[in-house]
Amino acid sequence: MNILFAVLLLGGLALLAGIVLAIASRVFHIEGDPMMERIDAVLPQTQCGQCGYPGCKPYATAVASGEVDVNKCVPGGERAMLAIADLMGVPPKEVEEEAAPPMLAYIREDECIGCTLCIKACPVDAIIGAPKQYHTVVESHCTGCTLCVEPCPVDCIDMLGKPEVLEEWTWSAPGKSRLVIEDSAEGETHVRAA
Amino acid sequence: MSEFALIMLSAVLVNNFVLTKFLGICPFLGVSRKLETAVGMSLAVLFVMTLASTASWLVQQFILIPFDLMYLQTIFFILIIAVLVQFIEMLIHKSSPVLYQALGIFLPLITTNCAVLGVALLNVQQEQTFMTSALYGFGSALGFALVLLLFAGLRERIDKAPVPEAFKGSAVSLITAGLMSLAFMGFSGLVKV
Numbered sequence: 001m002n003i004l005f006a007v008l009l010l011g012g013l014a015l016l017a018g019i020v021l022a023i024a025s026r027v028f029h030i031e032g033d034p035m036m037e038r039i040d041a042v043l044p045q046t047q048c049g050q051c052g053y054p055g056c057k058p059y060a061t062a063v064a065s066g067e068v069d070v071n072k073c074v075p076g077g078e079r080a081m082l083a084i085a086d087l088m089g090v091p092p093k094e095v096e097e098e099a100a101p102p103m104l105a106y107i108r109e110d111e112c113i114g115c116t117l118c119i120k121a122c123p124v125d126a127i128i129g130a131p132k133q134y135h136t137v138v139e140s141h142c143t144g145c146t147l148c149v150e151p152c153p154v155d156c157i158d159m160l161g162k163p164e165v166l167e168e169w170t171w172s173a174p175g176k177s178r179l180v181i182e183d184s185a186e187g188e189t190h191v192r193a194a
Numbered sequence: 195m196s197e198f199a200l201i202m203l204s205a206v207l208v209n210n211f212v213l214t215k216f217l218g219i220c221p222f223l224g225v226s227r228k229l230e231t232a233v234g235m236s237l238a239v240l241f242v243m244t245l246a247s248t249a250s251w252l253v254q255q256f257i258l259i260p261f262d263l264m265y266l267q268t269i270f271f272i273l274i275i276a277v278l279v280q281f282i283e284m285l286i287h288k289s290s291p292v293l294y295q296a297l298g299i300f301l302p303l304i305t306t307n308c309a310v311l312g313v314a315l316l317n318v319q320q321e322q323t324f325m326t327s328a329l330y331g332f333g334s335a336l337g338f339a340l341v342l343l344l345f346a347g348l349r350e351r352i353d354k355a356p357v358p359e360a361f362k363g364s365a366v367s368l369i370t371a372g373l374m375s376l377a378f379m380g381f382s383g384l385v386k387v
Contacts, residue, residue, distance in 0.1 A: 006263055010270065013257075017277040024281055028288035166354040 035087070036064040042083040043076055050074045063088065071095050102162040103144035109134040111156035118148035118157060198329055203384070205333030211309050212341045213371075213378040218309030222342055223367065225300075232346035236339030238300035240332070243313050245282070246275045247331025250314035251324055271314045272306045279305045309338060345374065 040060035051072035053059040062068040063084060070084040071093040078095055085092040107118070107127070114132040126142040129135030149157045211217045218239075225235040250271045258264050283301045287294045304310060313334050317327040348370055357366050 005261070006266060009257075009261065009263070010266060010273070013270075014273055017273060021277060021280055021284075024284050028284040030287055164354055166351065166356070169351075169354045171350075 036060045038087055039063050039084055042080055043073060044080060046075045069093055103159045104139055104142050104162045105137045105144065105148055106158045106160050107135055107137055108156040109136060111154055113154055115153060117151040117153065121148045121151045123147060201326055201329050202333040205330055206337040206340060207381040208384050210337040210341060210378050211312065211334050212338055213375040217312040218307055218338055221304060221307060222345065226342055226346040226349050229346045229350055232342050234296055235300050236342050238297045239304060239338050240335040242279055242304055242310055243335035244328060244332045245278060246310045247313050247317050248328045249274050249278055251317060251327045254318050267315065267318060271311060275310060276305045345371065
């Protein structure tokens with residue numbers, strides 16, 4: 001008898017809770033933005049964040065509200081871009097390539113002829129060396145701008161990926177959680193906080 | 195008043211849920227990769243644990259004790275806490291999109307996390323009053339938040355540190371967590387509740 005009462009009480013309470021939740025989901029139903037949902041449907045759902053938004057849905061929201069271009073989705077490529085442009089009724093735009101990771105110049109010293117041309121090209125004086133002597137790159141000063149690669153007559157400068165080290169790593173500034181990648185007129189890529 | 199202060203101090207430092215009682219280890223290791231998500235998770239835990247300890251106290255006093263059903267504590271607490279959290283998630287989703295973005299995604303994750311259920315059961319064991327159980331829930335969550343934030347900060351730095359190959363990833367995180375737990379053992383004896 002006691003057990004029967006316990007089962008009924010728990011079952012009744014669970015039933016009541018289920019009914020309350022069912023009613024609540026009706027009452028608090030959220031009308032989604034239909035345009036955002038249609039854009040979200042054509043995105044690849046990789047949630048890669050290469051568009052500068054934390055995922056596909058935030059990007060779809062931003063596109064639907066018109067605050068960002070239709071061509072930021074790299075994995076979706078041209079197919080996704082054309083579909084979004086069609087949905088939004090805007091002219092298609094070429095899809096941007098992935099932003100390059102930070103680079104460092106590296107001189108292969110045994111091939112260097114000591115011509116000093118790269119030293120003159122370097123805008124931040126990160127290359128040291130004298131005429132007819134090997135040149136080398138001061139890693140902490142190099143900005144990875146690639147300006148020294150072109151002048152080198154023997155092509156002994158490589159651009160290598162810059163390793164992230166603890167000494168140079170800093171906390172990101174508070175309150176700037178969402179980063180937006182945008183391109184300036186000079187073709188440089190800037191990351192700014194939205 | 196000093197009793198309340200003692201409960202808080204005890205819950206946050208001495209009987210820390212994560213590092214002393216080893217409850218809530220899953221979110222502690224799972225959401226501590228980034229400081230930002232750790233903040234969201236902490237706020238969600240703060241909210242849910244306070245809610246859970248008050249709700250379970252009410253269930254205990256007005257359902258379980260009158261009907262002599264103490265042996266069904268766990269299942270009753272799970273039911274009530276899960277329903278309340280689910281209901282409030284819907285409410286937040288409807289009324290405040292901003293708050294939902296910050297908290298919403300974490301709420302279902304911790305609906306009946308072991309730390310949440312733990313605070314409810316411990317409250318009952320310690321025969322707290324309504325006020326002290328609410329405070330104990332809040333304090334425990336505060337302790338969880340403190341430890342989670344500290345750990346997330348450490349992990350963000352460890353990610354960039356030259357860790358030996360064999361210790362990379364989870365291994366060094368677990369060692370760090372162990373060292374933190376050792377450090378928190380230093381608080382034992384500070385308060386006896």
